[in-house]
Amino acid sequence: MTIQNYINGAYVPPVGGRYLNNFNPATGQISGLLPDSDSADVDLAVAAAQAALPAWSMLHPEQRHDILRGIADGILARLDELAAAESADSGKTIRTAKTIDIPRSALNFKFFATALLHFSSESHYVPGQSLSYTLRQPVGVVGCISPWNLPLYLFTWKIAPALAAGNCVVAKPSEVTPLTAYLLGEICTAAGLPPGVLNILHGQGPEVGAAIVRHPSIKAISFTGSTRAGAEIARVAAPMFKKLSLELGGKNPNIIFADCDYETMLATTVRSSFNNQGQICLCGSRIYVESSLYERFITDFIARTNALKVGFPSDPDSDLGAVVSKVHFDKIMSCIELAKAEGGTILCGGHAVEVPGEGAAGWYIAPTVIAGLPIHCRTNQEEIFGPVVTIAPFDTEAEALVLANGTNYGLSATLWTNHLQRTQRFSAGLQAGIVWVNTWMLRDLRTPFGGVKDSGIGREGGWDAMRFFTEAKNVTLG
Numbered sequence: 001m002t003i004q005n006y007i008n009g010a011y012v013p014p015v016g017g018r019y020l021n022n023f024n025p026a027t028g029q030i031s032g033l034l035p036d037s038d039s040a041d042v043d044l045a046v047a048a049a050q051a052a053l054p055a056w057s058m059l060h061p062e063q064r065h066d067i068l069r070g071i072a073d074g075i076l077a078r079l080d081e082l083a084a085a086e087s088a089d090s091g092k093t094i095r096t097a098k099t100i101d102i103p104r105s106a107l108n109f110k111f112f113a114t115a116l117l118h119f120s121s122e123s124h125y126v127p128g129q130s131l132s133y134t135l136r137q138p139v140g141v142v143g144c145i146s147p148w149n150l151p152l153y154l155f156t157w158k159i160a161p162a163l164a165a166g167n168c169v170v171a172k173p174s175e176v177t178p179l180t181a182y183l184l185g186e187i188c189t190a191a192g193l194p195p196g197v198l199n200i201l202h203g204q205g206p207e208v209g210a211a212i213v214r215h216p217s218i219k220a221i222s223f224t225g226s227t228r229a230g231a232e233i234a235r236v237a238a239p240m241f242k243k244l245s246l247e248l249g250g251k252n253p254n255i256i257f258a259d260c261d262y263e264t265m266l267a268t269t270v271r272s273s274f275n276n277q278g279q280i281c282l283c284g285s286r287i288y289v290e291s292s293l294y295e296r297f298i299t300d301f302i303a304r305t306n307a308l309k310v311g312f313p314s315d316p317d318s319d320l321g322a323v324v325s326k327v328h329f330d331k332i333m334s335c336i337e338l339a340k341a342e343g344g345t346i347l348c349g350g351h352a353v354e355v356p357g358e359g360a361a362g363w364y365i366a367p368t369v370i371a372g373l374p375i376h377c378r379t380n381q382e383e384i385f386g387p388v389v390t391i392a393p394f395d396t397e398a399e400a401l402v403l404a405n406g407t408n409y410g411l412s413a414t415l416w417t418n419h420l421q422r423t424q425r426f427s428a429g430l431q432a433g434i435v436w437v438n439t440w441m442l443r444d445l446r447t448p449f450g451g452v453k454d455s456g457i458g459r460e461g462g463w464d465a466m467r468f469f470t471e472a473k474n475v476t477l478g
């Protein structure tokens with residue numbers, strides 16, 4: 001299958017005529033071609049977006065709401081097809097795509113379709129003197145760039161609020177997982193989205209992604225991806241005074257106190273470690289367990305981890321599918337080798353998995369648990385983004401907090417305890433943008449989402465997203 005860019009409401013080939021191979025990681029085979037776009041394609045997309053902007057930004061909120069709701073419905077109507085495409089591109093199980101990725105993509109549109117109807121701004125009144133009110137106007141043409149781990153889910157998490165706020169969008173999905181973004185074009189057209197309001201370009205980050213970032217008519221960049229690429233984007237966009245939202249990498253701690261609800265914690269920790277092959281920015285990759293619980297936890301956690309089935313993504317019994325690419329497979333395997341070289345003990349996993357039949361040439365890794373490593377080693381400092389966790393005991397609350405905060409990242413943290421005062425103290429002390437207590441990845445889309453330290457700047461979700469995608473203008477009447 002050869003996919004195309006979606007510009008001005010139509011599918012068009014890349015101006016330069018170049019294409020990249022798309023791989024199915026579950027089979028290791030080429031599944032199709034995608035455009036290798038460049039700045040010429042960005043110019044076309046920006047021109048289309050600029051032409052569409054006046055009408056879209058002035059559209060009555062109810063009409064904008066109806067179109068975005070229509071896109072949400074269109075996504076759900078094609079749930080099976082989109083889930084199959086997402087699985088084929090990323091290696092995730094069909095079950096994950098069907099129950100998490102695609103429903104959430106629809107919800108992103110539904111949520112912001114409703115949000116735009118309720119979006120309001122402040123006014124300030126001084127009796128007898130002045131009335132000030134704040135206009136929240138669309139930024140203009142904005143760029144949205146997303147990664148491969150939750151492809152349509154994170155793509156729409158940016159596009160939906162950008163459109164809801166009245167902007168026109170030039171968007172780029174990951175070149176590793178382009179299929180569902182491609183299909184979104186059809187869904188938008190069918191829902192009545194006017195041509196040029198959303199333009200979807202495919203290709204490589206340093207080429208077409210960088211061209212989006214440096215285009216002078218693109219006024220804001222919403223990016224989710226690696227800290228390395230985020231730093232590069234900030235370097236280019238900051239001197240151009242673009243609005244920037246950067247959702248970057250993580251190395252999230254999972255802190256388990258002995259007074260937690262053990263069964264819930266155990267089941268959730270297996271999920272938070274290995275869901276989507278550990279390729280969720282919110283996965284807990286460093287597990288810290290209070291010493292009195294450590295041996296019991298290790299025994300049970302290893303048993304549960306060994307019971308997980310790594311298999312072909314369409315097999316309903318598979319708990320883990322393939323990791324996203326050969327490059328990523330090699331990176332994760334080299335991280336496991338590094339952990340061994342640093343003195344880590346592999347408690348389970350630590351090897352590739354052969355999946356017979358269709359999956360024979362695919363890229364599969366056993367869920368891996370490593371113990372015996374200090375906080376300052378590279379394994380505990382650098383993001384692996386695969387089915388690999390480290391585990392260590394702690395004795396005191398103070399020690400646990402130092403360990404939890406002991407990396408340059410600060411995206412999320414999970415805390416397991418039933419001690420109320422400790423919950424409050426520890427949550428306040430954690431250097432993270434998102435803290436879960438006795439749960440994991442429970443999302444209320446109204447809440448601010450994002451990280452601190454090297455995990456990024458800015459917050460997505462709810463009013464934060466609507467504010468990011470608008471400019472505030474104060475008007476004072478004397």
Ligand code: NAD
Binds near residue numbers: 208
């Ligand atoms: P990546 O940074 O390699 O790529 C992300 C996107 O940016 C892709 O579309 C890519 O083509 C593009 N890109 C790369 N370099 C670019 C550049 N110089 N200019 C413009 N665009 C560029 O990340 P990835 O490997 O696709 O995704 C994995 C990373 O994403 C992990 O670090 C993970 O933690 C992070 N992530 C963060 C969150 C979050 O919410 N904080 C969510 C999911 C993933």
